[in-house]
Amino acid sequence: MSDAIRSANDTVANNTVAHDDSVFGAEEMELNFGPQHPSTHGVLRLKLKVDGERIVDCYPIIGYLHRGTEKLFELNPFFQNVPHTDRMDYVAAATNNLAYVGAVEKLIGLTVPPRASYIRVLLCELQRISSHLLWLATHAIDIGAMTPFFYCFRERELVLDLFEQYCGARLTLNCMRPGGQPFDLPHGWVDTCREFLELFPAKIDEYENLLTNNRIWKKRTIGIGVLSPEVAVEYGITGPMLRASGIDFDLRKAMPYEIYDQVDFEVPLAENGDTYDRYLVRMEEMRQATRILEQCLDQLPEGALMAKKARVLKAPKGGEVYHGIEGPKGEIGFYIVGDGKPIPHRCHVRAPSFINLQSLPELVSNHMIADLVAIIGTTDIVLGEVDR
Amino acid sequence: MSDREPPSKPPSEAPAETPTEPTASVPSAEEEAAKKAEAAAKAKAAAEAKAVAVAKKAAIEAAKPPWERDAVTPTWEEAGEDPLAVAMATKFGEAILSARSYAGDLTLEVELGSIAKVAAEFKARHGFTFLVDLCGADYPDREKRFDVVYQLHSFTSGRRIRLRVTTDEETPVPTVCEVWKAANWCEREVYDMYGVRFEGHPDMTRILLWEGFNGHPLRKDFPVEGIDTGAAIYPEYYEDEAGPITGTGTGWMQPKPPVEADEEAGE
Numbered sequence: 001m002s003d004a005i006r007s008a009n010d011t012v013a014n015n016t017v018a019h020d021d022s023v024f025g026a027e028e029m030e031l032n033f034g035p036q037h038p039s040t041h042g043v044l045r046l047k048l049k050v051d052g053e054r055i056v057d058c059y060p061i062i063g064y065l066h067r068g069t070e071k072l073f074e075l076n077p078f079f080q081n082v083p084h085t086d087r088m089d090y091v092a093a094a095t096n097n098l099a100y101v102g103a104v105e106k107l108i109g110l111t112v113p114p115r116a117s118y119i120r121v122l123l124c125e126l127q128r129i130s131s132h133l134l135w136l137a138t139h140a141i142d143i144g145a146m147t148p149f150f151y152c153f154r155e156r157e158l159v160l161d162l163f164e165q166y167c168g169a170r171l172t173l174n175c176m177r178p179g180g181q182p183f184d185l186p187h188g189w190v191d192t193c194r195e196f197l198e199l200f201p202a203k204i205d206e207y208e209n210l211l212t213n214n215r216i217w218k219k220r221t222i223g224i225g226v227l228s229p230e231v232a233v234e235y236g237i238t239g240p241m242l243r244a245s246g247i248d249f250d251l252r253k254a255m256p257y258e259i260y261d262q263v264d265f266e267v268p269l270a271e272n273g274d275t276y277d278r279y280l281v282r283m284e285e286m287r288q289a290t291r292i293l294e295q296c297l298d299q300l301p302e303g304a305l306m307a308k309k310a311r312v313l314k315a316p317k318g319g320e321v322y323h324g325i326e327g328p329k330g331e332i333g334f335y336i337v338g339d340g341k342p343i344p345h346r347c348h349v350r351a352p353s354f355i356n357l358q359s360l361p362e363l364v365s366n367h368m369i370a371d372l373v374a375i376i377g378t379t380d381i382v383l384g385e386v387d388r
Numbered sequence: 389m390s391d392r393e394p395p396s397k398p399p400s401e402a403p404a405e406t407p408t409e410p411t412a413s414v415p416s417a418e419e420e421a422a423k424k425a426e427a428a429a430k431a432k433a434a435a436e437a438k439a440v441a442v443a444k445k446a447a448i449e450a451a452k453p454p455w456e457r458d459a460v461t462p463t464w465e466e467a468g469e470d471p472l473a474v475a476m477a478t479k480f481g482e483a484i485l486s487a488r489s490y491a492g493d494l495t496l497e498v499e500l501g502s503i504a505k506v507a508a509e510f511k512a513r514h515g516f517t518f519l520v521d522l523c524g525a526d527y528p529d530r531e532k533r534f535d536v537v538y539q540l541h542s543f544t545s546g547r548r549i550r551l552r553v554t555t556d557e558e559t560p561v562p563t564v565c566e567v568w569k570a571a572n573w574c575e576r577e578v579y580d581m582y583g584v585r586f587e588g589h590p591d592m593t594r595i596l597l598w599e600g601f602n603g604h605p606l607r608k609d610f611p612v613e614g615i616d617t618g619a620a621i622y623p624e625y626y627e628d629e630a631g632p633i634t635g636t637g638t639g640w641m642q643p644k645p646p647v648e649a650d651e652e653a654g655e
Contacts, residue, residue, distance in 0.1 A: 062595065062596065063594075063595060063596035063597060063598070066596045066597065068605060070581075070606060071605055071606055071610075071612060075612060106462075106491050107462075107491070108459055108461055109459045109460045109461045109462055109491075110455075110459050111454040111455045111457075111459075112455060113453070113455040180455070231569075233517050233518055233543075234517075234568060234569045234570065235569050235570050236518060236519050236520065236568065236569075236570030247543070249543060254546055255546070255548075304453075304455060304456070306455075307455040307456070307459070308455065308456050308457065308458065308459070309459060310459075316461050316462070316463070318464065319461070319462065319463075319464075319490055319491075320490060320495075321490065321491050321493065322493065322520075322521065322539050322548070322550065324520065331520065333520065333521060333539075335521060335523055335537065335539070337525060345525070345527075346525040346526070348521070348523040348524075348525075348537075350520060350521040350523075350539075354573065355570060355573070355574075358569070358570065358572060358573045387596055388596070
């Protein structure tokens with residue numbers, strides 16, 4: 001996919017810094033980066049060991065946004081935990097909701113009606129688009145491209161409007177319940193969504209016009225933060241980061257949940273595993289999300305929204321499940337242990353940002369500090385999810 | 389008005405009708421047999437009616453779409469015959485304590501000391517190159533109160549399995565950092581939240597909470613409202629878990645009284 005574009009501009013140099021100690025004899029210095037720094041996308045703190053501008057070592061320090069969500073999960077009945085999941089990855093609440101309610105349904109043995117399943121996939125794919133748009137906006141502005149920020153937020157607004165029409169909230173959606181969907185699509189929602197889908201592919205082209213062949217963009221991203229497939233698997237990386245390294249693993253295809261086996265879409269892959277490839281993969285993912293949305297709207301069945309279930313959901317004592325789905329940032333999964341009570345005994349979150357961030361020291365070593373900003377952007381972390 | 393029935397019979401009339409003389413004669417054998425047969429026929433008819441009703445209900449239930457049926461809660465099933473479980477059991481013998489599955493997920497319970505070896509075997513021989521998740525859990529009623537749970541994924545077979553070891557507050561768990569690098573932060577999180585140490589871990593420090601924090605918050609006996617460890621904002625002065633607990637009041641942020649004092653008061 002990227003080779004043709006790459007060869008279009010063959011003058012892009014290799015960005016890794018050649019280093020020769022003998023020239024300057026400079027000392028290594030410790031530098032504190034964050035937690036209050038606009039390009040760390042939240043409260044990430046990095047202890048850097050730098051040699052001039054070159055990063056020798058990097059030690060991430062996290063936990064500044066720790067709110068004890070997993071402890072809170074152990075206090076509330078199953079359905080009351082859904083709002084807590086919104087607050088973890090706060091730019092992709094719908095996928096968090098789906099991962100959680102999916103785990104609860106697996107634990108209790110509920111079957112979701114098809115219409116509810118379709119609505120869930122609609123919300124999740126819209127959420128993927130909005131999350132990737134936010135990522136592109138902030139990533140581009142980190143690297144110095146101002147315009148995509150405004151363009152992306154313009155379209156993200158339309159997605160958030162769709163969420164608002166559905167459930168009244170724009171970010172913390174709380175839009176799913178164990179067993180199905182709390183409400184049907186409102187009147188006119190499908191038409192509004194179709195309007196958005198007609199308009200959106202042209203907008204993706206617009207972003208790509210600004211960036212994909214842009215010399216500065218390529219210079220700042222090609223060869224930066226290269227993640228080889230072996231290292232990616234070793235670190236448990238998932239999502240667009242893994243696929244940019246060439247590994248074809250997408251839970252929507254590998255272990256289809258909801259109705260993903262009934263829609264036709266492709267999993268975009270790249271080969272080089274650098275920042276530029278991750279950018280291309282995410283752009284293509286937005287196009288594929290549009291395709292999935294169109295098919296869902298065409299196939300949308302009528303019918304029930306909620307499965308037959310007890311008023312108070314009780315998990316079987318000792319029952320335990322792990323359920324993971326493909327979120328915008330990677331695999332988000334929930335490990336839930338039941339206790340025979342309406343509250344979970346243990347509820348652990350497999351947060352994709354947390355696991356993906358672990359590879360940061362490996363990615364940034366031997367890069368410039370300015371590239372560190374690009375690499376943090378490309379890992380697409382949300383600190384609310386890292387720290388939980 | 390006229391077609392209405394009288395509201396109720398006057399009570400004086402009622403006793404006049406009720407006394408009926410019970411027939412004193414002993415029932416004959418024939419009569420008894422007839423009664424028995426009648427009762428048996430009745431019971432049979434009732435059973436048949438019940439069976440019909442049950443069948444009807446089952447048919448209605450079966451005709452319903454799956455989401456309108458009653459939820460079928462999964463249960464634990466023995467999975468000793470699973471090829472993976474068999475392979476592991478032959479290789480490691482008693483180190484594999486049990487193999488069960490819940491909702492289709494195979495779970496192997498592994499003896500504490502051999503988890504690193506078992507993990508390495510899973511990675512090298514069975515293609516489980518991907519550590520999806522590693523987390524802890526606390527069961528305070530048990531003698532070995534902590535679980536450490538590993539979720540593995542294989543790209544070759546597309547299969548997921550779960551490993552589990554149990555440990556107490558003292559015994560460290562062998563690290564799997566050398567098997568999967570992904571385990572590094574996850575093990576630090578388990579240590580942070582439960583106080584379970586991992587032997588051989590390159591950096592066994594807290595990850596989400598600050599150095600000097602007292603206690604491990606996901607343990608079931610840790611107060612939900614939290615404890616005030618304000619003084620630990622100067623971690624360089626305190627060893628891990630040695631930060632002072634400040635405050636003496638009874639507000640929601642104040643610590644619970646020390647455990648020893650509680651016990652004394654109880655006795």
